[in-house]
Amino acid sequence: MDGPQRHRILMVxxxxxxxxxxxxxxxYYLSQCLIKLGHKVVVTTHAYGNRSGVRYMTGGLKVYxxxxxxxxMQNTLPTFYGTLPIIRTILIRERxxxxxxxxxxxxxxxxxxxxxxxxxxxxxxxxxxxxxxADVGSIHMNKVLQFTLADIDxxxxxxxxxxxxxxxRSGIDPEKVFVIPNAVxxxxxxxxxxxxxxxxxxxxxxxxxxxxxxxxxxxxVIPEVCRxxxxxxxxxxxDGLKRVRLEEMREKYSLQDRVEMLGAxxxxxxxxxxxxxxxFLNSSLTEAFCIAILEAxxxxxxxxxxxxxxxxxxxxxxxxxxxxxxxxxxxRAIKEAIEMLPNINPQAMHDRVKKLYSWQDVAKRTEVxxxxxxxxxxxxxxxxxxxxxxxxxxxxxxxxxxxxxxFLLWQLLQFWQPSKSIEEVPDILILENEDNEICGxxxxx
Amino acid sequence: xxxxxxxxxxxHKWRKVAYGxxxxxxxxxxxxxxxxxxxxxxxxxxxxxxxxVMLDSVxxxxxxxxxxxVVIVWIQTLHSVIDxxxxxxxxxxxxxxxxxxxxxxxxxxxxxxxxxxLMKISFFISGLYILAPVYHTLTxxxxxxxxxxxxxxxxxxxxxxxxxSGYTIRPPGAKNNPxxxxxxxxxxxxIASVLIASRLxxxxxxxxxxxxxxxxxLFAPLVTFCIKKYSFWLHLWxxxxxxxxxxSIIFVMHRMxxxxxxALIVFISIVCPYWLIQIQEYKxxxxxxxxxxKLCFEITE
Numbered sequence: 001m002d003g004p005q006r007h008r009i010l011m012v013x014x015x016x017x018x019x020x021x022x023x024x025x026x027x028y029y030l031s032q033c034l035i036k037l038g039h040k041v042v043v044t045t046h047a048y049g050n051r052s053g054v055r056y057m058t059g060g061l062k063v064y065x066x067x068x069x070x071x072x073m074q075n076t077l078p079t080f081y082g083t084l085p086i087i088r089t090i091l092i093r094e095r096x097x098x099x100x101x102x103x104x105x106x107x108x109x110x111x112x113x114x115x116x117x118x119x120x121x122x123x124x125x126x127x128x129x130x131x132x133x134a135d136v137g138s139i140h141m142n143k144v145l146q147f148t149l150a151d152i153d154x155x156x157x158x159x160x161x162x163x164x165x166x167x168x169r170s171g172i173d174p175e176k177v178f179v180i181p182n183a184v185x186x187x188x189x190x191x192x193x194x195x196x197x198x199x200x201x202x203x204x205x206x207x208x209x210x211x212x213x214x215x216x217x218x219x220x221v222i223p224e225v226c227r228x229x230x231x232x233x234x235x236x237x238x239d240g241l242k243r244v245r246l247e248e249m250r251e252k253y254s255l256q257d258r259v260e261m262l263g264a265x266x267x268x269x270x271x272x273x274x275x276x277x278x279x280f281l282n283s284s285l286t287e288a289f290c291i292a293i294l295e296a297x298x299x300x301x302x303x304x305x306x307x308x309x310x311x312x313x314x315x316x317x318x319x320x321x322x323x324x325x326x327x328x329x330x331x332r333a334i335k336e337a338i339e340m341l342p343n344i345n346p347q348a349m350h351d352r353v354k355k356l357y358s359w360q361d362v363a364k365r366t367e368v369x370x371x372x373x374x375x376x377x378x379x380x381x382x383x384x385x386x387x388x389x390x391x392x393x394x395x396x397x398x399x400x401x402x403x404x405x406x407f408l409l410w411q412l413l414q415f416w417q418p419s420k421s422i423e424e425v426p427d428i429l430i431l432e433n434e435d436n437e438i439c440g441x442x443x444x445x
Numbered sequence: 446x447x448x449x450x451x452x453x454x455x456x457h458k459w460r461k462v463a464y465g466x467x468x469x470x471x472x473x474x475x476x477x478x479x480x481x482x483x484x485x486x487x488x489x490x491x492x493x494x495x496x497x498v499m500l501d502s503v504x505x506x507x508x509x510x511x512x513x514x515v516v517i518v519w520i521q522t523l524h525s526v527i528d529x530x531x532x533x534x535x536x537x538x539x540x541x542x543x544x545x546x547x548x549x550x551x552x553x554x555x556x557x558x559x560x561x562x563l564m565k566i567s568f569f570i571s572g573l574y575i576l577a578p579v580y581h582t583l584t585x586x587x588x589x590x591x592x593x594x595x596x597x598x599x600x601x602x603x604x605x606x607x608x609x610s611g612y613t614i615r616p617p618g619a620k621n622n623p624x625x626x627x628x629x630x631x632x633x634x635x636i637a638s639v640l641i642a643s644r645l646x647x648x649x650x651x652x653x654x655x656x657x658x659x660x661x662x663l664f665a666p667l668v669t670f671c672i673k674k675y676s677f678w679l680h681l682w683x684x685x686x687x688x689x690x691x692x693s694i695i696f697v698m699h700r701m702x703x704x705x706x707x708a709l710i711v712f713i714s715i716v717c718p719y720w721l722i723q724i725q726e727y728k729x730x731x732x733x734x735x736x737x738x739k740l741c742f743e744i745t746e
Contacts, residue, residue, distance in 0.1 A: 167481075168484070174474075175476060286736075
């Protein structure tokens with residue numbers, strides 16, 4: 001037996017450090033764990049402000065900030081073929097074997113996957129969010145997703161509900177979609193060293209205060225809960241358009257001493273805010289997989305959440321209380337959680353989350369997906385084009401045309417800038433020798 | 446042997462959960478039989494009846510005929526067939542007729558409200574009379590071709606974006622706000638009236654035609670809505686009379702336009718409902734646990 005195959009992975013997305021978020025931390029943690037397993041990972045994203053060019057992060061993770069400016073909500077301008085030269089250069093330089101794109105909303109991801117398939121590389125796609133079907137923006141985005149997934153090798157979704165949503169949106173074969181959830185860095189999110197006393201119950205809310213995250217539900221629920229339970233206090237971290245409504249609610253019901261608004265909480269301080277509370281409240285109206293709930297559970301808080309999307313799959317029933325997204329049911333759920341509190345042991349909860357979720361496990365399962373992707377046979381352009389014709393009577397032909405032009409441009413580039421003239425990068429392995437010293441070892445191709 | 450039998454009988458049952466890592470005995474791409482069992486298709490779709498859709502399309506043909514009548518009056522005034530005195534008497538007649546219809550069909554019109562309306566209308570008429578000289582010289586430097594082209598396009602925009610089910614000018618106390626599209630259509634019709642009126646010879650002409658056009662565009666939807674609400678049969682009779690009147694006037698004026706209008710009315714009343722019902726069978730509305738939750742309460746700012 002040869003031993004496990006060493007993959008050379010290119011992660012592509014518009015969303016990466018220095019931005020903070022679910023997709024960004026997913027890419028970072030997954031890359032770090034894959035490097036620890038012995039694979040080579042390179043990340044490609046667009047330039048953030050002055051941060052352009054090649055940067056190295058922890059563990060030798062190489063990040064290409066390609067010099068394209070974002071134009072709308074951190075997305076690069078979609079030019080279809082403009083990114084072909086640079087993606088080709090990166091793929092040849094780093095001798096990539098698998099291209100892994102993240103997030104359906106990222107234009108760079110779709111373009112990179114299109115170029116990767118044209119040039120014959122294996123492609124994997126991860127979808128991180130749930131989307132609708134019926135409004136104009138969603139219809140167009142689903143069509144783009146259908147184009148990308150028509151010729152993808154494997155796809156990954158972060159929850160079973162997300163898998164159903166992705167399969168319906170894109171028409172991909174369900175056997176091609178793997179369900180690998182996110183995880184949480186339990187070393188960073190540890191419970192408070194001393195257990196809090198239960199005289200005053202503190203309910204923590206940390207989210208962006210926007211419509212999608214259920215800030216309007218909070219406005220209805222908080223006064224009711226404060227009225228019914230005199231010993232409850234709220235701590236709200238986060239900022240957004242609905243913050244004004246929450247401040248108004250505070251004024252209207254005179255809850256200034258019982259509702260504390262912290263404003264935007266930097267990522268490094270999220271843990272200290274979480275461990276100051278007993279219960280974590282999540283009122284989102286839609287979530288594919290809520291990492292915030294995992295972070296709260298890792299810190300030993302009992303979670304109360306709305307039953308939407310993939311949330312029921314995230315935690316076992318004794319660590320979360322679910323409610324319908326109505327004020328009445330959420331008040332009932334909070335009351336139930338307060339009664340459950342004395343039986344909760346934060347340290348035991350943290351240990352359980354450590355066993356249930358780990359990024360190493362996610363990386364091992366993703367490795368299986370890469371192995372499966374590499375087993376897919378190589379197909380020529382003529383064999384790939386019929387896959388696009390299935391997308392629709394008009395769209396299918398348009399997509400075929402787009403891919404044919406991409407192929408021709410690639411041939412032109414191969415003639416103009418041959419692969420032999422692109423210098424290949426030697427691998428640098430970060431090793432620890434017996435004295436636990438970190439040293440780098442150069443490995444020539 | 447025993448342990449093997451135990452293993453096969455104690456096979457872990459697949460659960461729809463994300464925690465606990467890979468479920469033993471199942472790959473990550475395992476698709477259970479319960480896949481997509483929460484999906485609901487076409488939950489809110491209403492099955493339509495051909496005859497009812499045809500009756501509903503009468504509102505559209507009716508408004509089309511009203512717009513055609515306005516255009517006929519414009520053309521006749523521009524060709525000096527109708528003089529300003531008859532225009533003014535037409536305005537007064539339409540105003541009286543409109544008020545009568547609203548009085549008869551709406552039961553709750555108090556005397557106070559009637560006086561309120563009367564005051565508003567007199568302000569409107571006096572304002573228009575004062576501004577008539579401005580409109581008279583407004584487009585003097587613009588060529589006639591641009592005016593006709595602009596008016597035609599504006600009228601088309603007005604017809605496309607018009608709200609056929611309601612009315613944009615709300616009486617006081619109405620609850621729903623008009624939509625953006627109906628506001629745009631109303632503005633387009635007003636601009637078209639101003640452009641056409643500015644081509645007329647005298648200020649009195651301008652005033653009379655502007656008053657006529659604005660009366661029709663602003664208040665005709667309200668009047669037709671009141672008629673429809675009062676009695677559906679009255680609405681059908683009114684539309685039928687209106688359509689025949691329009692068609693007969695155009696028949697006298699111009700044969701080809703008559704054929705065009707007739708074809709358009711037939712298309713709207715018969716072909717479109719049939720087509721709508723035929724393509725309804727392609728409707729595919731998907732709902733499921735992945736939907737964004739709808740709030741059950743109103744957000745009061």
